Amino acid sequence: MISITTANNKKVYFASDQHLGAPTAEASFPREQRFVNWLNTIKKDAEAIFLLGDLFDFWFEYKTVVPKGFVRVLGKLAEIKDAGTPIYFFVGNHDLWMNDYFEKELNIPVFHSPQEFKINNKVFLIGHGDGLGPGDKGYKRMKKVFTFPLFKWMFRWLHPDLGVKLGQYMSVKNKMISGDEDAKFLGEDNEWLVQYCKKKLTQKHYDYFVFGHRHLPLEIKLKENSTYINLGDWIQYFTFGEFENETLSLKKD
Template identity: 70%
Template sequence: MNLSKAKKIYFASDQHFGIPSTEKSKIRELKFIEWLDTIKKDADAIFLLGDLFDFWFEYQKVIPKGYVRVLGKLAEIRDSGIPIMFFVGNHDLWMEDYFQTELNIPVFRTPQQYTFQGKHFLIGHGDGLGPGDKGYKRMKKVFTNPFSKWLFRWFHPDLGVKFAQYLSTQNKLISGDEDVIFLGEENEWLVQYAKKKLETKHFDFFIFGHRHLPMEIKIGESLYINTGDWIRHFTYAEFDGEQLSLKKFL
């Protein structure tokens, strides 16, 4: 993909709309919508790297209540012709076809490779990648099992969504959240994942979320960026055709 003149590609993750309360979440949602309105003027594409919602489950005829403003804004931007790509995170991993059918936004469950302006990217949410985190990896297999999703569908949405939201905020093993401090390159599993990938193929840029910690780390001639979050940091990544940089929305 070649960028149009004076256009950019944007990346953001971990908005976790829905917590800690409806009222406080709405404040962050409005700020995120303001950012979307700002970038749509020069965006060639927008990548949302997961955990847009703190919990999401699609019944056959029901989706979680709320989020009307952000969903409407995404629909508006997509209808204007700007591509949007969504990567499932560990909090919205039960996403099905709603984004594709209603918003025309493709949904990805694994990291994807892209080439923009001759630069090679590997892009994803980041949960369960690299060494370690074995407890979460086992738990993820349980929650992504089709039988587990089938069982959950038998809960009435009023009960199922409330119970899942409680687990999402209280159980770190289920959420996969790490301590939001820099652990050093040797303990940052996504950095180790990127290094392992570079043993077999060159990538100029690795872009992930999940860690809730904005990071720019050089790995040889490559660059790893973590997009941070929209809870504490309000950070995002921007590619202008030559440089990939981490920025903060004030």
């Protein structure tokens, strides 16, 4: 478990689901600018920054090639990390083919599954959130195919001009994860991530569960001292998590 202690007047920030590149590079450019401006604002008092996946609407790392674009956000992340602020990245279902580019080029650790962190003596379970909990069996089967080594090896043999174009087309066509579908709260009993968090609480105490993926800002009290936070997105809501002292709250840019 990684431990973080904030200095005086310092905060920890969480953001997810920017989906840069969707539905087109031109259409997402204002969102990229807005996100970079937000990074510029928080870098002054950030003890650490957590990015919880789907930063890009499509991402695939060939051995020597990555999708072009996004230089402003990548440059800003490099600047913040080089200045000494830790950044932690969790892959989502749109950037699940991320390998070591962030680690080698930006010195940002990349996680492929939920991880435990201790921040100011509060225990967090943090991840993107896709494929967790009951249900969503279709996506879980699809994820197994997409992450199967043979499938990734075959896709890598496509020329990047074809592979990236195909991946971008498939990403945008998936309405839920490209942000085209209006996500609605389904009630605690039908929210798979809520059910996942409640089950985890039977095994161990967590003060905060922090996830993305749902494109819906949510703050749900699971127990008196345990809360589930969903970060929303940067397509419709432009929301983020801010942890100060011992309290995590949702904010809007």
